[in-house]
Amino acid sequence: MELLEAIPKFFNYGFLINALIVGTLISLCASLLGVSLVLKRYAMIGDGLSHVGFRALAVATVLNWAPLAVSIPVVVVTAFLLLRLSERGKIKGDAAIALISAASLAIGVFLMSLSKGMNTDIDNYLFGSILALTQADVALSVVLSIAVIVVFLLFYHRIFAVTFDETYARATGLKAGLYNSVLALLTALTIVLGMRMMGALLISALIIFPALSSMWLCKRFSAVTVVAAIVSLGCFFVGLLVSFVYETPTGASIVIVNLTVFTVFYLIYKIKQM
Amino acid sequence: MTLISCENVTLSYDGNVAVEGVDCQIAAGDYLCIVGCNGSGKTTFIRGLLGLLKPVSGSIVFSDGLKRQDIGYLPQQSTVQKNFPASVREVVLSGRLSRLGISVVYRRQDKQAAREALELLQIADLEKSGFGELSGGQQQRVLLARALCAAPDGLKVLILDEPMNGLDAHAKTELYATISELNHKQGITVLMITHDVQAAIQHADRILVLEGKQEFYGDTHAFQHTALGRSMLRDSCGNNCAVCGIGLGDL
Numbered sequence: 001m002e003l004l005e006a007i008p009k010f011f012n013y014g015f016l017i018n019a020l021i022v023g024t025l026i027s028l029c030a031s032l033l034g035v036s037l038v039l040k041r042y043a044m045i046g047d048g049l050s051h052v053g054f055r056a057l058a059v060a061t062v063l064n065w066a067p068l069a070v071s072i073p074v075v076v077v078t079a080f081l082l083l084r085l086s087e088r089g090k091i092k093g094d095a096a097i098a099l100i101s102a103a104s105l106a107i108g109v110f111l112m113s114l115s116k117g118m119n120t121d122i123d124n125y126l127f128g129s130i131l132a133l134t135q136a137d138v139a140l141s142v143v144l145s146i147a148v149i150v151v152f153l154l155f156y157h158r159i160f161a162v163t164f165d166e167t168y169a170r171a172t173g174l175k176a177g178l179y180n181s182v183l184a185l186l187t188a189l190t191i192v193l194g195m196r197m198m199g200a201l202l203i204s205a206l207i208i209f210p211a212l213s214s215m216w217l218c219k220r221f222s223a224v225t226v227v228a229a230i231v232s233l234g235c236f237f238v239g240l241l242v243s244f245v246y247e248t249p250t251g252a253s254i255v256i257v258n259l260t261v262f263t264v265f266y267l268i269y270k271i272k273q274m
Numbered sequence: 275m276t277l278i279s280c281e282n283v284t285l286s287y288d289g290n291v292a293v294e295g296v297d298c299q300i301a302a303g304d305y306l307c308i309v310g311c312n313g314s315g316k317t318t319f320i321r322g323l324l325g326l327l328k329p330v331s332g333s334i335v336f337s338d339g340l341k342r343q344d345i346g347y348l349p350q351q352s353t354v355q356k357n358f359p360a361s362v363r364e365v366v367l368s369g370r371l372s373r374l375g376i377s378v379v380y381r382r383q384d385k386q387a388a389r390e391a392l393e394l395l396q397i398a399d400l401e402k403s404g405f406g407e408l409s410g411g412q413q414q415r416v417l418l419a420r421a422l423c424a425a426p427d428g429l430k431v432l433i434l435d436e437p438m439n440g441l442d443a444h445a446k447t448e449l450y451a452t453i454s455e456l457n458h459k460q461g462i463t464v465l466m467i468t469h470d471v472q473a474a475i476q477h478a479d480r481i482l483v484l485e486g487k488q489e490f491y492g493d494t495h496a497f498q499h500t501a502l503g504r505s506m507l508r509d510s511c512g513n514n515c516a517v518c519g520i521g522l523g524d525l
Contacts, residue, residue: 039358154378161368164358167349168417171324172372172424173342219404220361 003238006245016244018138019130019197023236023254025145026194027206031232032152033187034211035225036163045082045184046204048097049191051104052078054200056192057125058108062115068140071192079188083180105200128199128251130243141193148186155182160221202251206232209258216262216269231261275302277340277431277463278323283332285315285322291330292318295487300480302338302430305457305464307474307494309506310484316467317350319484320433323465343372344430346421346462348437351414357406362416365405366391369420384423391423394460395452411445415452422456432456434466438473450477471506 010016037043056071063070078100085096112122124131133141152159161169162176162183170176187207195203214227239254246253276299284294293315300306308316321327322334325342336342346369369391370384392398395415400408405416414437422429434453438446454477456462468474474481475494483490483502490502497503 039355156378157368157371157374157380160360160364161371164360164365164368165349165354165417168347168354168420169368169371171321171326171347171349172369173325174371215359219359219406221359221364224359 003241003245006241010241010244015131015133016240018133018135019240019250021138022133022141022145022193022197023130023240024233025141025149026190026197027210027232027236028229029145029148029152029186029190030194030203030206031210031228032149032225033183033190034207034209034232035214035221035228036159036183037187037207038211038215039163040166040183042083042086042183042187043204043208044094044097044101045079045086046187046191046207048082048101048104049075049079049188050195050200050203051101051108053192053195053203054125055104055108055111057195057200058111058115062111067196068137068192072189075192076185076188079184080181083184087180108200124199125196126199126201127249128195128197128202130197130240130250133197137193137196144189144193148189151182151186155179156225159183164221198251198254199249202255205255205258206236209255209262210235213258213262213265216265231258235261275338276300277302277304277336277338279333279335279337280323281333281335283319283322283334284330285318285327286330287318287327291486293484293486293488296332296482296484296491297488298482298491300431300463300465302463303457303461304480305454305478306466306480306482307478308465308467308482308484309469309471309474310489313486314484315486316484317435320435320465320467323433340430344425344427346424346429346432348414348417348421348432348434350435351410351417351437351439354413354417356410356413360405362392362397362400362403362405362408363388365416366401366419366423369422369424372424373426387423388419391419394422395419409445410441411448414441414445414449418449418452429460429462431463431465434464436467436469438468438470446473453477471509475507 037046053071053075056074057067060067060070082097082100109122158174158179161174162179166176191203194206198206210228210232213231214224218224218227235257236254239257240250242248243250243253278300280296280298283296285292296319308319310316318327322329324347366388367380367384370380370387373384392401395418397412397415400412405413408416421432437449441449450473453464457464475498478494481494481497490497490500
């Protein structure tokens with residue numbers, strides 16, 4: 001009841017409306033991309049990229065530059081690098097991601113501490129803050145998120161093909177490398193846009209949880225994609241509301257709601273198996 | 275009529291020569307099995323035929339109007355996740371991807387081609403099933419349907435990379451029968467990689483043995499009477515070959 005009563009009050013706060021707009025779009029983008037990333041076993045790329053994003057934000061903070069202007073190109077370039085390493089690097093993909101992820105986190109924390117000492121900025125970057133979103137962030141998020149969604153829909157069948165069977169896709173002349181790059185680019189943009197609200201440590205959950213939850217119950221790729229999107233949006237709204245009412249961290253609240261849905265879907269799957 | 279001519283083909287992979295000196299003429303209606311040990315260059319040769327690798331030397335020439343789009347391909351099953359959440363319909367339709375062009379949705383003729391491929395392989399009733407729910411044999415048939423519906427004007431050549439891997443004896447028998455039917459009744463030229471020399475002799479009419487280079491190319495009957503053929507049969511089925519019915523002592 002308390003949660004439902006809080007909904008009208010929700011719209012009295014400008015920063016919450018910003019969070020609602022950005023969060024809705026990011027949740028949708030993350031869930032759409034998440035299905036392919038999880039199935040291609042690239043889920044950890046999201047985690048690695050968010051840590052790289054944290055490092056980029058730290059550098060921007062130290063140099064007093066615009067955070068997104070620094071982090072977007074850095075994360076996009078890293079996404080392509082990780083993709084290449086996963087495909088044919090001498091270091092195995094998971095080890096490369098772990099290496100880049102840990103190094104980026106360490107460099108980020110180090111730079112931030114040199115700049116101002118350990119302060120609340122680090123907490124905000126690591127665990128997210130809805131207060132961190134400016135009008136400019138919102139505008140950029142809307143434009144880029146719409147671009148991510150449109151590109152995903154345009155290439156939906158091709159993304160399915162490279163996700164299901166890349167060998168076959170390549171053999172039939174599909175430019176699998178190009179579509180993997182599109183996937184990496186869209187993921188990088190989603191990570192950068194979402195990490196200020198969700199935090200560097202939690203943004204990858206937005207990619208992984210909805211996809212995994214929907215896979216318990218759906219057997220068609222299209223159904224998995226649609227249900228993942230619905231789950232992601234639902235979990236975001238409930239998580240944001242919980243965060244608002246109980247004054248809990250936004251990113252953590254959204255992830256806990258996602259975890260709850262994942263557990264419920266798993267139990268339904270198990271019951272159906274009996 | 276020759277469809278594919280390979281002349282002294284050498285192919286390399288990651289800078290190393292994988293297979294060399296391949297000379298063969300594949301004619302319309304042939305059923306060719308490509309045999310050899312792991313790492314003998316079988317898959318590399320297939321990749322060359324599919325245009326994914328360019329020969330370092332020699333040539334692969336398509337003739338009699340054969341185009342790349344007329345070739346269907348069934349990769350090794352290991353490239354596909356067994357429990358992937360996709361319906362049979364989604365998987366088979368993905369065979370039509372190269373025909374999608376700038377469209378973002380499949381057209382009516384794509385859906386019709388997918389349905390016809392499922393009917394041809396007698397798995398139309400599985401159309402709405404989840405790919406992950408199927409047996410290994412059924413999954414292979416679905417992937418075969420995907421390969422069949424890919425060609426715009428009917429498939430001319432079907433390339434299969436170890437299609438029997440992981441299948442039980444019953445599923446293997448059924449799949450061999452289906453492939454033979456596609457070859458005999460539909461006139462599709464079949465090129466199949468296999469480790470099973472006995473099955474190759476039983477089903478195919480030509481055989482290509484690769485061991486980093488071409489060891490043999492010719493018809494299966496002639497192959498059984500070569501020293502290499504006898505040796506490979508002995509390795510694969512002991513002293514007496516139950517499948518081809520030949521006592522090796524008599525060869």
